[in-house]
Amino acid sequence: MEFMSDMLSGADSGKPSLFEIVAQHKMSDLIEPALRHVTSVYAHRYPRHLVRILNWHEEIYAAVMLVVERHYLRAYGGSFAEHFYGTKRVRTHKIRGDNGLTRGDVWGSLALLVGLPLVKGRLDQYYERISGGDAARLLGSSFAQAEQNEDPSPETATAAAGSDLYGLRRRLMSWRLSLKRMFKLCYPHANFMYHAATALYYIAYMFDRTDYNSPWLHMLGLQVRRLSAADYRAMNERGSATSDLAAPANGSPIRFARNMVAHLLTGGLDFLKVLLPLSIFFYRFLEWWHRSDFHKKAQMTPPPPPPMPLKPHPEGLSVPEDQTLCPICNEPRTNPAAAPSGYVYCYPCIFNHISDKHTCPVTLAAAHVNGIRKLYSDS
Numbered sequence: 001m002e003f004m005s006d007m008l009s010g011a012d013s014g015k016p017s018l019f020e021i022v023a024q025h026k027m028s029d030l031i032e033p034a035l036r037h038v039t040s041v042y043a044h045r046y047p048r049h050l051v052r053i054l055n056w057h058e059e060i061y062a063a064v065m066l067v068v069e070r071h072y073l074r075a076y077g078g079s080f081a082e083h084f085y086g087t088k089r090v091r092t093h094k095i096r097g098d099n100g101l102t103r104g105d106v107w108g109s110l111a112l113l114v115g116l117p118l119v120k121g122r123l124d125q126y127y128e129r130i131s132g133g134d135a136a137r138l139l140g141s142s143f144a145q146a147e148q149n150e151d152p153s154p155e156t157a158t159a160a161a162g163s164d165l166y167g168l169r170r171r172l173m174s175w176r177l178s179l180k181r182m183f184k185l186c187y188p189h190a191n192f193m194y195h196a197a198t199a200l201y202y203i204a205y206m207f208d209r210t211d212y213n214s215p216w217l218h219m220l221g222l223q224v225r226r227l228s229a230a231d232y233r234a235m236n237e238r239g240s241a242t243s244d245l246a247a248p249a250n251g252s253p254i255r256f257a258r259n260m261v262a263h264l265l266t267g268g269l270d271f272l273k274v275l276l277p278l279s280i281f282f283y284r285f286l287e288w289w290h291r292s293d294f295h296k297k298a299q300m301t302p303p304p305p306p307p308m309p310l311k312p313h314p315e316g317l318s319v320p321e322d323q324t325l326c327p328i329c330n331e332p333r334t335n336p337a338a339a340p341s342g343y344v345y346c347y348p349c350i351f352n353h354i355s356d357k358h359t360c361p362v363t364l365a366a367a368h369v370n371g372i373r374k375l376y377s378d379s
């Protein structure tokens with residue numbers, strides 16, 4: 001790995017290898033499904049609150065990641081995944097010297113890190129819907145045609161016949177329909193271009209033809225570079241400076257409280273470095289768990305224990321010591337049959353007794369003739 005990364009990144013030791021870049025992208029792609037999976041697992045258990053979260057998962061996730069990525073970009077100059085792999089973003093003409101990100105760089109990066117995946121996901125979903133999704137792919141596009149051929153003018157003809165409003169509405173509807181058709185036609189090409197451009201940049205990056213690992217970073221003029229020893233030193237100093245701020249020595253209690261909250265918030269966001277990768281491992285574990293046999297074994301409930309036997313009632317008949325005898329006639333049982341209490345008699349004896357007294361003769365528990373069970377083995 002070391003050899004390959006050195007070989008491919010040439011003499012520039014600050015330039016991360018393609019493997020590191022791909023690993024970073026993979027990691028950011030994994031966090032979202034991991035969190036979604038964890039949420040959906042718990043949504044089964046607590047549907048009242050979590051189902052709503054699940055429906056808005058992408059938006060909520062984007063909002064959370066906006067906060068997280070903004071923190072990492074401002075504090076460490078790189079996205080969460082980039083920082084995790086020990087890299088950061090640097091403006092190309094500032095590689096040497098002071099290379100903090102400007103406000104514009106941060107917001108551009110945020111649009112790229114959070115906005116782009118959200119928009120792309122929505123467009124993918126929309127395309128899937130209007131193209132008929134998997135059904136269209138299997139059954140041909142005739143399945144999706146049905147939706148297209150719907151009449152753009154609903155049954156409002158009587159209400160608005162002849163009026164300008166009706167014509168305007170009709171025209172709007174047909175515009176919408178042709179826009180939809182155009183989107184359906186163009187989107188696969190745009191999607192292809194998107195992926196092709198990403199792949200081309202990967203290849204060019206691998207062969208040192210470009211310093212940008214994606215067309216988007218090229219547009220922003222930002223490169224991803226390895227963190228240097230000076231960066232780590234600066235980070236450590238910053239860390240100790242923030243813990244000094246939280247010390248109660250300077251300022252009023254309000255200022256102290258504000259510093260404390262800021263400190264805790266920063267600490268919490270920094271803790272995500274540990275938490276998010278853990279959530280990926282948790283996701284992988286859940287995936288394995290639900291596929292494995294352990295899961296089925298754990299779900300199998302043990303058979304319920306047998307019911308407690310009813311004790312003979314002191315005023316009832318006593319049970320003969322010889323288990324093959326009938327407690328009613330004290331003869332070897334003929335046609336053995338069990339009362340609902342579980343005690344076994346001759347069938348004619350117990351039938352007559354229960355029809356007459358409606359109780360089991362030994363336990364005096366209430367019984368009905370329908371509850372008598374014939375036994376086919378006398379053991």
Ligand SMILES: [Zn+2]
Pocket residue numbers: 326327328329330331333334345346349
């Ligand atoms: Zn009997």
